[in-house]
Amino acid sequence: MSGVTKKFVLEPERYEFNASPIHQFELARRDFFKILGAGIAVFAIAKDALAAQETPPGHRSFHMEELPKDISAWLHVGEDGSVTGFTGKAEIGQNIRTSLAQTIADELRVPFESVRMVTADTALTPFDMGTFGSRTTPTMTPELRRVASAARDLLIEAAAKEWNVAPAGLVAADAKVTDPASGRSLKYAELARGKTLAQNLPAEDPVTPATQWTIAGRAIPKVDGRAFVTGKHQYTPDLRPEGMLYGKVLRPPSFGATLTSCNDSAAKAMAGVVVVCDGDFVGLAAPSAHEAQRALDVIHAQWKEVPQISSKEIFSYLKQNASAKSDNRNHEQKGSVEEGLANAAHRLDATYNVAYIAHAPLEPRAAVAQWVEGKLTVWTGTQRPFANRDELAAVFHVPESSVRVIVPDTGSAYGGKHTSDAAVEAARLAKAAGRPVKVVWTREEEFTWAYFRPAGVIEIKSGIASDGALTAWEFHNYHSGSSGIETPYVVANQRTEYHAVPLILRSGSYRGLAATANHFARESHMDALAGVAKMDPFDFRMKNLYDDRMRAVLKAAAKSFGWPRKKTQEGQGFGVACGNEKGSYVATCAEIAVDKKSGAVRIVRLLEAFECGAIVNPDGLRNQVIGAMIQGLGGALFEAIEFENGRITNSHFASYRVPRFRDVPEIEAVLLDRKDIPSAGAGETPIVAVAPAVGNAIFDATGVRLNNLPMVPNGLRSA
């Protein structure tokens, strides 16, 4: 347990996480059995919360009138044998509804089909900071295992009492408790009947090791799959509560513009239209989407704009405006870089640039808000329901207990749905209208008013000895962030610094955060150094790498890819890159082909070896790994947000190119299952080595080193 309950350290680029979480749990114990019916319930208490209490609750006692404030997960076994797990995590396409249910079924010894998950509802689930940072598997999986294990113990104790025998000899399996001595058995449903038995448990409780999993570790298909292929699943934009109006927001012409005048009389005169002009916010609600659009079109607003820099000058701006003081949390220094460089046989310095990119989730930001007697309910696709709740409470000056945020399983996020923009807009309009209001952002709004993965500049100075061993490594990241900033290679002399720059465009999390930028720079640079050392890129990495898990994924990728490969055609190139982040390890190999005439780069084959400890669901994991590889190709090759004077100039799918079917190469994921290592998350790390592997392959084919992401927005002209 100790390895997986490690306190989560926030990366500095997560600017939006500064607010400290306010722990609260809405549901009192007496209400809870009313909602779910009688049965057995177990609550997991967060480890830190226990330490803070003077008298920790006993293992087998539950005497509180209300639920403890720091519950992290809980579980209920009903009188019909149905099992319900509760977590504040959200399902956003990463398949946790399935993997968490597997975990509970595995530990409780019940069929997978009998487990239902209630997720991301601030009134029904325990507080959760958010679904990000690849934390669901390493933190929520063990929590749910602990509650399931405790529930199993309770059921065994109930059976022991029934039969008047010692619990030690009884066996729990197949949703029943059996006494092997007498052959008697009782179903969980029978044991739960008529009981309202609740217990909380301490932070540690022994759980089943991965080597003995039976339901976890298997490729179980996504739950509710049928609802998705039939169109029955309702995402936030599909909700239509009785009497609902359609909301629209009048956006400023550019970032930072302030409203100087607003004539909304024509809009207000339209039947059924409610207009809100409040500060710089101008929005309205109407009985239909087309009436809302028509009303929006007749509002005459004037804005005061401010001059702003453009994407053309962004990289020089970032360097010039960087804070001279590096961020302390990411200042790593060992030995003397100056000495290491002086003693190097070869030196190599380079600068790498990374453009802003957009998440472009296919379900745009959306929310449905409803006020009833001063209480607000909001349905919204967010990764942070509790933070959204707190923000709504603050904005509308109501207690948090008056706000409920519910997250329907969401049409993806990739780190892009942390903020509560659409929720606040819908709630503001619903308040004015006195009816439920739905706000669904247009694609243009999504590309413009969401937030971006920040641009960055990375500078590296390095030196190697004549045998290829690294002697010096100096790494500066300006603005893009510090995830994955530290080199996994062994270097006696190193300095690593992150330099903050005031925000230019609204920026925030993106799958893998800055780990993609930092890996791109580091792994491109390592490739270039291998060239200087006249060594094979794979051998050069292995020479400077002592981490066994990293070496294992590199070897696995090389073996499956057939590294080193001989070129058989003109324009062919092969590249490799590796990395680790958030407790998991990845190595990626790429084969590319450059068309000499047009300069077009085609990815022929992409292979990745990935290791995240014990695998919970190999099928879901494969989907996540392959998906991250394909998404990573976009940022590697052609995705870039273009902006000028506070306007996004490519805010459409026609002008902002995302990977499509034709961009997808022959693709393969090699999954290493380490049952001896606690499961880590897998949503992010598989993306980090894609860009450098591709870039290194382009270099192999052409001799041209591309130091900017995206690498070939218009093909490789210089080839």
Added chain:
Amino acid sequence: MPIEIEVNGKRYPVNYPPDTPLLYVLRDELGLTGSKYGCGEGQCGACTVLLGGAPRRSCQIPVSAAAGKPVTTIEGLEIDGRLHPVQQAFLDAGAFQCAYCTSGMIISSVGLLQTNANPSPAEVVQFLQGNVCRCGTHPRIVEAVRHAAKLMQEQGR
């Protein structure tokens, strides 16, 4: 006289203006929310429906242009609780993650298989080029369409 459209075998009077995109009539007026808004510009395919049997971006079609032609949405593929082979194939292949693109992918694929009963992987890729999947599930979608072609041949559809 209001426009009338036929969706999944049922006739509906339309009260929205004739220039309203079909997608909004389906979703907001008829409550058929299986067809998704992804861009409103015909660039992502999430809103794809069959119009007179052919896959079309419903966000780009004024409802008046849909009058007189049968419309099939994702809700109309399942018959008497039996999934369409393409739906079954997507389910079998696990060809979705967030699944927001799935109804558009399935409807487009049904359209493809009506004109090409046994498409090659390259033909599937070519046909689905206009459908965006942001989760990167493309290889499984291609696999699902090929699997669906087999299922349809077996069922004599």
